[in-house]
Amino acid sequence: MEKNGETRVAIVPNSMKKLLKSGFEVVVEQGAGNSANHSDQEYTDAGATIADHETVMKCEIIISIRMVDIAELSEGQILACVADPFRHPEKVQACIDNKITLLSMDMIPRRLSRAQSMDVNSSQDNLAGYKAVLLGAAHVPKGIPMMTTSAGTIRPAKVVIMGSGVAGLQAIATAKRLGAVVYASDVRKTAAEQIESVGGRFIEVEGMDDFEDESGYAKPLTPEFIQKVNDTVCGVASDADIIVTTARIFGRPAPITVPASAVTNFKSGAVVVDMNADVGGNCELTKPGEITVTDNGVIIVGTSNLPGTLANSASMLYSNNLTTFITSLVDKENGFQISEDDDILVGAPEGNDFFVAGMGGVLICKDGEIHPKQTRLGGVL
Numbered sequence: 001m002e003k004n005g006e007t008r009v010a011i012v013p014n015s016m017k018k019l020l021k022s023g024f025e026v027v028v029e030q031g032a033g034n035s036a037n038h039s040d041q042e043y044t045d046a047g048a049t050i051a052d053h054e055t056v057m058k059c060e061i062i063i064s065i066r067m068v069d070i071a072e073l074s075e076g077q078i079l080a081c082v083a084d085p086f087r088h089p090e091k092v093q094a095c096i097d098n099k100i101t102l103l104s105m106d107m108i109p110r111r112l113s114r115a116q117s118m119d120v121n122s123s124q125d126n127l128a129g130y131k132a133v134l135l136g137a138a139h140v141p142k143g144i145p146m147m148t149t150s151a152g153t154i155r156p157a158k159v160v161i162m163g164s165g166v167a168g169l170q171a172i173a174t175a176k177r178l179g180a181v182v183y184a185s186d187v188r189k190t191a192a193e194q195i196e197s198v199g200g201r202f203i204e205v206e207g208m209d210d211f212e213d214e215s216g217y218a219k220p221l222t223p224e225f226i227q228k229v230n231d232t233v234c235g236v237a238s239d240a241d242i243i244v245t246t247a248r249i250f251g252r253p254a255p256i257t258v259p260a261s262a263v264t265n266f267k268s269g270a271v272v273v274d275m276n277a278d279v280g281g282n283c284e285l286t287k288p289g290e291i292t293v294t295d296n297g298v299i300i301v302g303t304s305n306l307p308g309t310l311a312n313s314a315s316m317l318y319s320n321n322l323t324t325f326i327t328s329l330v331d332k333e334n335g336f337q338i339s340e341d342d343d344i345l346v347g348a349p350e351g352n353d354f355f356v357a358g359m360g361g362v363l364i365c366k367d368g369e370i371h372p373k374q375t376r377l378g379g380v381l
């Protein structure tokens with residue numbers, strides 16, 4: 001098990017074949033896969049070596065889910081993980097100071113088609129969106145699908161999903177499969193069609209502009225428009241049974257989509273599942289890692305690390321993403337390379353359709369320097 005209660009493991013035994021074939025020797029920390037249902041024996045059977053923490057931390061390349069303790073690494077080592085660099089610039093600075101090469105998987109240029117099989121944001125958010133709906137269904141005091149019985153008819157539950165990116169679309173599809181009537185919001189115009197394609201009803205906000213930036217992410221909204229979106233969407237949610245919030249703005253704190261004042265208008269027994277509880281929360285009343293009940297009977301679920309609650313599936317997808325990524329860095333002639341020509345590492349070149357000003361790729365820093373294309377991140381260090 002990784003530190004800080006992480007249940008996922010970065011590499012599963014099934015990935016071993018591909019890694020070994022690419023020429024890597026794989027060392028797995030003792031017990032690393034236990035909470036994701038993979039024993040040390042499975043890893044050794046697949047060709048890995050099991051070692052203690054200290055030995056693992058001396059390997060040339062460290063693959064983990066989250067950032068490790070940089071003090072345990074030495075100059076020249078490579079770390080591939082989800083570093084969440086905008087929220088943890090001090091950890092990036094520690095990598096720069098200690099001349100660690102940091103490859104942050106959450107910075108992958110997602111719109112490049114080659115990046116899709118390496119996109120940990122998508123693989124983990126997909127599971128989080130699914131699990132958020134299941135948590136809502138588990139806590140709501142009513143059935144989800146329409147049920148006609150001799151004792152009476154239960155009407156289908158009303159579910160509102162706020163934010164319809166990868167997690168939100170999976171949440172819509174999951175709620176729909178359970179039999180709910182699903183409404184969903186977003187601030188990107190392109191989301192409307194996607195919401196409808198998975199069975200949701202798009203919540204229109206009057207005067208809606210398009211808040212999508214050149215990288216496909218949402219742009220920050222003006223305070224007036226935040227108010228308008230929140231009033232409209234929380235109005236639709238006022239008689240909902242389950243509200244799932246998934247809204248994010250890249251590199252910034254999670255936006256508030258459920259102000260405290262809106263919760264007072266929600267139904268008694270309604271459940272708010274805040275997928276962003278760990279990163280500031282979309283609901284003003286969310287307590288990270290806790291399930292709380294308001295005075296008017298609204299249940300707020302702030303469960304941390306939703307992908308980690310599905311550790312087996314989440315580890316398998318993460319491992320596939322990382323294995324595809326790491327093996328893509330192996331050149332037949334030159335072996336493992338951190339190449340300036342690789343768009344996944346450094347972002348698309350200027351002039352390319354996928355170029356994003358101020359953003360590089362997965363490569364955050366190397367040889368004691370932040371990568372020159374990461375000017376946006378450089379601004380927060």
Ligand SMILES: NC(=O)c1ccc[n+]([C@@H]2O[C@H](COP(=O)([O-])OP(=O)(O)OC[C@H]3O[C@@H](n4cnc5c(N)ncnc54)[C@H](O)[C@@H]3O)[C@@H](O)[C@H]2O)c1
Nearest residue numbers: 110111163164165166167185186187188216218247248255
């Ligand atoms: N391969 C690809 O091309 C690829 C891969 C993954 C994602 N994407 C795209 O990237 C975009 C972002 O996806 P994501 O899931 O990572 O986004 P995200 O996790 O950054 O944000 C989640 C959603 O919240 C929305 N949002 C932000 N503020 C909001 C608010 N106040 N109210 C309601 N919604 C709000 C965003 O627009 C987004 O859809 C999407 O267009 C997605 O389809 C593309």
